[in-house]
Amino acid sequence: MIRFLLPLAVFVVLVVFLGIGLTLNPRQVPSPLIDKPAPVFQLHHLHDPDKTMMSKDNLGKVWMLNVWASWCVACRDEHPLLVQLAKTGIVPIYGLNYKDERDTALQWLKQYGDPYTVSIVDSDGKVGIDYGVYGVPETYIIDKQGIIRHKHIGPVTVKSLEDKILPLIRELQG
Amino acid sequence: MYKFKAINTFALRQCVDQFFKSIKQLTIIFYVTLLPLTSFANEALPVAEDPVLEKRLVELSENLRCLVCQNESLAGSRADFAIDLRREIREQMKANKSNEEIIDFLVARYGDFVLYNPPFKATTVLLWFGPLILFIGATTALIVYLRRRRTQIDDIPLSESQRLKAEALIEKINKE
Numbered sequence: 001m002i003r004f005l006l007p008l009a010v011f012v013v014l015v016v017f018l019g020i021g022l023t024l025n026p027r028q029v030p031s032p033l034i035d036k037p038a039p040v041f042q043l044h045h046l047h048d049p050d051k052t053m054m055s056k057d058n059l060g061k062v063w064m065l066n067v068w069a070s071w072c073v074a075c076r077d078e079h080p081l082l083v084q085l086a087k088t089g090i091v092p093i094y095g096l097n098y099k100d101e102r103d104t105a106l107q108w109l110k111q112y113g114d115p116y117t118v119s120i121v122d123s124d125g126k127v128g129i130d131y132g133v134y135g136v137p138e139t140y141i142i143d144k145q146g147i148i149r150h151k152h153i154g155p156v157t158v159k160s161l162e163d164k165i166l167p168l169i170r171e172l173q174g
Numbered sequence: 175m176y177k178f179k180a181i182n183t184f185a186l187r188q189c190v191d192q193f194f195k196s197i198k199q200l201t202i203i204f205y206v207t208l209l210p211l212t213s214f215a216n217e218a219l220p221v222a223e224d225p226v227l228e229k230r231l232v233e234l235s236e237n238l239r240c241l242v243c244q245n246e247s248l249a250g251s252r253a254d255f256a257i258d259l260r261r262e263i264r265e266q267m268k269a270n271k272s273n274e275e276i277i278d279f280l281v282a283r284y285g286d287f288v289l290y291n292p293p294f295k296a297t298t299v300l301l302w303f304g305p306l307i308l309f310i311g312a313t314t315a316l317i318v319y320l321r322r323r324r325t326q327i328d329d330i331p332l333s334e335s336q337r338l339k340a341e342a343l344i345e346k347i348n349k350e
Contacts, residue, residue, distance in 0.1 A: 029241060032285040099254070125258050132283040134241035134255050 031132050031151045038065075038142045039130035046097050046105055046119035053094075053120050056146065062172045064093045064165075065140040066116070066156075067128065069100040070108035072136040078155035079112050085161070086115035091169050095119035098128050098136055141165065143172045227267055234273055235260060237290050238280065247290070 033039075038055055045051040066082060068075040086093055095116035097105050102121070109119070122128055131140065132151075141150040150168055152160055235248035235256075242253040248260060259280070266276050280288050292298050332340065 026244060029287045030285060032282060126262075129258065129262055129283060132285075134284065 027135060028153055029134070031148075033132055033148050034151060036148060038140070038146050038148050039127070041120075041122075041127045041130065043096075043120040043122060043127060046095070046102065046109075046121050049102075049121070053118055058092075058094070058142065059146050060144050062091060062144060062169055063142050064091050064169075065096055065131075065142060066093055067096045067098050067131070067133050067136050067138045067140075069098045069136050070104045071100065072098075074155045075137045076112065078137055078157070079115070081156055081158065081161065082115040083113040086117075090166070091173075092117040096127065096131075097121050098133065099123065099125045139165075141168055141172070227264065230267060230273075231260060231264055234276065235263060238277075238288050239290055241284060241288065248288075 040055050042052055042054045045053060068079075082093055085091070093115050095118070097119050099122065105119070105121075109116075125133075131138075135153060137155055139152040139156055140148055143149050149172060150164065152165065156165065232249050236250075238248040238259075240246045240248050240251035240253055240256040240259075242255040243251050246253070246256070248256050248263075250256075263276055266279065271279075277289070286292060286295075292301060294302055
């Protein structure tokens, strides 16, 4: 009996492992920046290039950093959600306009709505490299001490908001 | 209506990008094939500003993964991400950073996943020793199995009729 059950058991274990492997998303590369201080930056505003924003300006509040670009198709998927979230006023959303052109970016915000408290410009992607950005859109949750607590890769969905992002924000704000 | 237009311009932009990339490639092929001909007249210009640095860049980035096209190295990928990171590495090399410093810089931002050679850590012990453990396990199982089979064979004596049959066969062979 064991002669037949053993290969079957090995096969089942193999199937389970392969099943787990196939359902994992290879694009979700865990970020080493979680629970580390958010990289420092000083960037110009998108709307008013004379103004600059520094990462330390946001110390003392929980905030969301959303990396977006007008050339990014997936950004359009998550955008209505961000607009809704901004309206609730739960958390300030800062937009990092990544490797974009100013005119098209402004036009894009005019067309699809502007959820951002401030949009800042990372035209050559240098700050993006510091934050480990590799696939726009990406969203970071940064706590009152300026520590990155969560990174969401790809478009934010209702599910990811309800399951992870919003509870985390409430916890950090509390 | 507007949305449709926007998607179209994006696709168009990608096509245009691809087109220019192809043109660039053709230009390179053109130069590569024609350079030997012109070398009689002029000395060939160096491909990059600093060939030593470019060589070092290629050697380093061949062992780094492009996170966008995960089966391509940073050296070989034409994704924007790889182009940006090559530029970053080039700048750091110009600033006299060592290869280790540059790798640390990248790992701090993108994690061990950028490395094609995973480092030896608590989480990668199974990765490094898994094959060895499997090999030892399989060899042990094979040895145990073979030994058990040998004793099994020894343990089965021939019955009287089988012995007579065998003797008859041997005799027959010997006569021939």
